[in-house]
Amino acid sequence: MNTVAKSPSTESVRPRSTGASLDVEKIRRDFPILARDVRGKQLIYLDNAATSQKPRVVIDAITRYYEQENANIHRGVHFLSELATSKHDRARQAVRGFINAADVKELIFVRGTTEAINLVAQTYGRVNVGSADEVLITAMEHHSNIVPWQMLCDEKGAKLRVAPINDAGELILDEFAKLLTSRTKIVAVAHVSNALGTVNPLAEIIQLAHKKNIPVLVDGAQAVPHMKVDVQALDCDFYTLSSHKMFGPMGIGVLYGKAHLLEAMPPYQGGGDMISSVTFDKTIYNKLPFKFEAGTPDVAGAIGLGAAIDYLNAIGIDNIAKYEHEVVSYATERLSALSGVRLIGTAKERAGVVSFVIENIHPHDVGTILDQEGIAIRTGHHCAQPIMQRFGIPATARASFAFYNTKEEVDALVNGIIKVQEVFA
Amino acid sequence: MPELRDLYQEVILEHSKAPRNFHELAQSNQKAEGFNPLCGDHFTVYVNVDGDSIQDIGFQGSGCAISKASASMMTQAVKGKSKAEAKELFDTFHKLVTTGEANGDRDDLGKLAVFSGVSEFPVRVKCATLAWHTLQAALEGKQEKISTE
Numbered sequence: 001m002n003t004v005a006k007s008p009s010t011e012s013v014r015p016r017s018t019g020a021s022l023d024v025e026k027i028r029r030d031f032p033i034l035a036r037d038v039r040g041k042q043l044i045y046l047d048n049a050a051t052s053q054k055p056r057v058v059i060d061a062i063t064r065y066y067e068q069e070n071a072n073i074h075r076g077v078h079f080l081s082e083l084a085t086s087k088h089d090r091a092r093q094a095v096r097g098f099i100n101a102a103d104v105k106e107l108i109f110v111r112g113t114t115e116a117i118n119l120v121a122q123t124y125g126r127v128n129v130g131s132a133d134e135v136l137i138t139a140m141e142h143h144s145n146i147v148p149w150q151m152l153c154d155e156k157g158a159k160l161r162v163a164p165i166n167d168a169g170e171l172i173l174d175e176f177a178k179l180l181t182s183r184t185k186i187v188a189v190a191h192v193s194n195a196l197g198t199v200n201p202l203a204e205i206i207q208l209a210h211k212k213n214i215p216v217l218v219d220g221a222q223a224v225p226h227m228k229v230d231v232q233a234l235d236c237d238f239y240t241l242s243s244h245k246m247f248g249p250m251g252i253g254v255l256y257g258k259a260h261l262l263e264a265m266p267p268y269q270g271g272g273d274m275i276s277s278v279t280f281d282k283t284i285y286n287k288l289p290f291k292f293e294a295g296t297p298d299v300a301g302a303i304g305l306g307a308a309i310d311y312l313n314a315i316g317i318d319n320i321a322k323y324e325h326e327v328v329s330y331a332t333e334r335l336s337a338l339s340g341v342r343l344i345g346t347a348k349e350r351a352g353v354v355s356f357v358i359e360n361i362h363p364h365d366v367g368t369i370l371d372q373e374g375i376a377i378r379t380g381h382h383c384a385q386p387i388m389q390r391f392g393i394p395a396t397a398r399a400s401f402a403f404y405n406t407k408e409e410v411d412a413l414v415n416g417i418i419k420v421q422e423v424f425a
Numbered sequence: 426m427p428e429l430r431d432l433y434q435e436v437i438l439e440h441s442k443a444p445r446n447f448h449e450l451a452q453s454n455q456k457a458e459g460f461n462p463l464c465g466d467h468f469t470v471y472v473n474v475d476g477d478s479i480q481d482i483g484f485q486g487s488g489c490a491i492s493k494a495s496a497s498m499m500t501q502a503v504k505g506k507s508k509a510e511a512k513e514l515f516d517t518f519h520k521l522v523t524t525g526e527a528n529g530d531r532d533d534l535g536k537l538a539v540f541s542g543v544s545e546f547p548v549r550v551k552c553a554t555l556a557w558h559t560l561q562a563a564l565e566g567k568q569e570k571i572s573t574e
Binding site for chain 1 (some may be wrong): 427429433438442452463465466467473477487488490491493546548550552
């Protein structure tokens, strides 16, 4: 057995509580699923980058909507329709405050980040990207911030350029700057990498692009659950988020776009709600944000997202960021101390994610054995195959954290990894 | 409640660490590539078929312990067999890893019976069968990459 931690004393000298103003035990009771057992063991949920768990207030808001408030919005004069409409509007206001958009008309409800990026590629992209033009992304993007641009480039005869990352998983800013040319029509970049946890230097990226009048879309799916996001301070042109990664329901997300850009873009889908008037000769499109919201929306989803935002605001996103930083740092420290374990993605600025490989053991086997311990992690390429190619590995094991995770759960993960190594010893 | 040792039997671990016939075949006249897009497992199976008989077989690639051990033990099991016998063995093996039971007599499977524990881990069935699917494609002379999806 060659798999003992290099510094077994870490556990005993480290204080158990974090000192942050966040009562984790109380928070854990807000999430019903965290109380359940998995395979006879207490669930340890470390797959938050795939999807987060939902607090009782979100589940209740959705239930209440369907039990007491359900009606279609924007079309009835009756009581319930007015109630549902106002609740839907209030959810959009909650999103506005949460990411500090200037106006609710800049916030489009979509199915999630994937749809938000496709929307921009298929509207802004189709109008503004022509043959011989370029779209610039980075080497750490999720497939959802690669494929929509590839589809656009294929259609238009444009070229997808990829800014490289270093061995730590950080964007090489000089190389990125060199790839910004007169042919670049849009930059699309992750705020936080889902596979590596790298936090990108958005301020610099956006400044560099704006110097050349190139708009920037930010994939914020992995950032909003972990840190304060202010789209006006960032000065990004588009920002995307997914409700289910920030403790809200699945199936809804938001595209933020600067009003003047959204105004100039053609609609994405045609149908009800996105029109002002329709004749067989001509349709006048509705004003923002409704121009991009064809068909009956996921009203319950929006209300659930609003409830999640209220919940996060009550805890305080800065408290969350501070607490998570301690847990992720602790996980990084303890995993780094294990012999045979190598972290993939060691950027100075990271959030939420610890990706790793174990010498001579495939991540899939790691995942199966940890699962027997009730520990849920993700194994595989994390919808980011080019990153795996960059690091020359087929897959990683990824532990991803939320503010309900604890250092004790990190200890359980470490013990689980030692067990994995014992099985394969 | 499935037990880990049912899945990770000693024989399986041993083959995953030291896979047999883990090389390209100089004499191969048929080959196929198989991959599992979910976990990134990726193997190429090479066969040298003389008439109806699998004279030699080798494989290369990367994957988890289950997929690698399965590929390794498959190469030992089918070497010298006819195409039809290899297909029949795959059918029996497939039934074993999906249901935990073999068609009739487990003796047909020989050492491959150690994979019966896979049936308790449904998401790992694809790992155990990847190399077998790839072998079938090689024997049938299919050109396209085989995917478990």
